[in-house]
Amino acid sequence: MFWRVTGFLSAGSAEMDSSSRQGMHFIICIVSLEAPGQARRAKSVVMEFFSGSIGWIEVICGPMFSGKSEELIRRLRRAMIARKRVQVFKPVIDTRYSAEEIVSHGDSRMQSEVVSRGGEILDRVDWRSEVIGVDEANFMGESLVDVAQRLADSGKQVIVAGLDTDYLGRPFVPIPDLLCLAESITKTLAICMRCGNPGKHTQRLRGADDLIVVGAADMYEARCRRCFEPGIPKQTELDFLKGRKI
Ligand code: ADP
Numbered sequence: 254m255f256w257r258v259t260g261f262l263s264a265g266s267a268e269m270d271s272s273s274r275q276g277m278h279f280i281i282c283i284v285s286l287e288a289p290g291q292a293r294r295a296k297s298v299v300m301e302f303f304s305g306s307i308g309w310i311e312v313i314c315g316p317m318f319s320g321k322s323e324e325l326i327r328r329l330r331r332a333m334i335a336r337k338r339v340q341v342f343k344p345v346i347d348t349r350y351s352a353e354e355i356v357s358h359g360d361s362r363m364q365s366e367v368v369s370r371g372g373e374i375l376d377r378v379d380w381r382s383e384v385i386g387v388d389e390a391n392f393m394g395e396s397l398v399d400v401a402q403r404l405a406d407s408g409k410q411v412i413v414a415g416l417d418t419d420y421l422g423r424p425f426v427p428i429p430d431l432l433c434l435a436e437s438i439t440k441t442l443a444i445c446m447r448c449g450n451p452g453k454h455t456q457r458l459r460g461a462d463d464l465i466v467v468g469a470a471d472m473y474e475a476r477c478r479r480c481f482e483p484g485i486p487k488q489t490e491l492d493f494l495k496g497r498k499i
């Protein structure tokens with residue numbers, strides 16, 4: 254028999270002493286009591302309490318259309334309701350819907366600041382900020398790892414959202430390193446546009462070899478493991494071009 258953590262139910266914070274800005278943070282994780290080879294038999298909830306203004310890193314990752322931005326905005330709104338000082342950053346490359354806001358595919362929006370790479374966040378951060386949100390972390394480069402660590406070490410709650418794999422299904426820098434360093438990880442799944450199952454892949458629909466090609470539903474769709482076709486768009490385009498010559 255062994256304990257297995259099966260998921261985080263909730264994470265939040267509560268002010269204990271607003272004058273000294275001491276905070277109590279809590280994470281509830283669901284723990285299952287299981288015997289090897291047997292079905293899950295019992296569930297209990299364990300709460301861990303953190304006192305003081307301890308920092309941490311939360312990562313929200315998954316494919317496009319899986320609700321990463323919606324989840325990031327939801328958490329940041331809750332922090333604002335809790336009267337935390339919140340700062341939000343997004344990469345300059347992503348101006349698909351708005352230049353000054355993070356925007357979800359379902360049109361949730363939140364004001365944000367634009368940076369050209371992760372390292373710039375340290376120049377732009379207001380050190381009074383208590384919660385730092387970062388959207389589209391996969392466009393921020395490797396420097397975001399050190400930035401997130403430094404912000405968390407200085408007592409800030411850092412919430413990072415980004416693609417965990419690229420259009421070929423490969424781990425997408427800097428998310429893998431952030432996953433190792435994070436206190437909390439949320440994997441979001443989309444709906445596969447081919448079969449309706451939960452999908453963890455981002456399917457590029459039109460041919461291009463570049464790692465970063467910014468686009469939305471015109472360029473990408475969510476696919477499950479079975480329906481994902483890495484490299485197929487290029488093939489399709491070549492066939493299409495061949496067909497035109499004939
Ligand atoms: P992400 O940040 O992961 O790209 P968003 O938060 O921007 O995701 O968008 C999530 C929203 O996208 C969903 O609430 C839904 O309205 C819409 N959506 C469009 N296509 C899909 C899909 N294939 N699966 C799930 N949601 C989708």
Ligand code: ZN
Pocket residue numbers: 445446447448449450476477478479480481
């Ligand atoms: Zn599928």
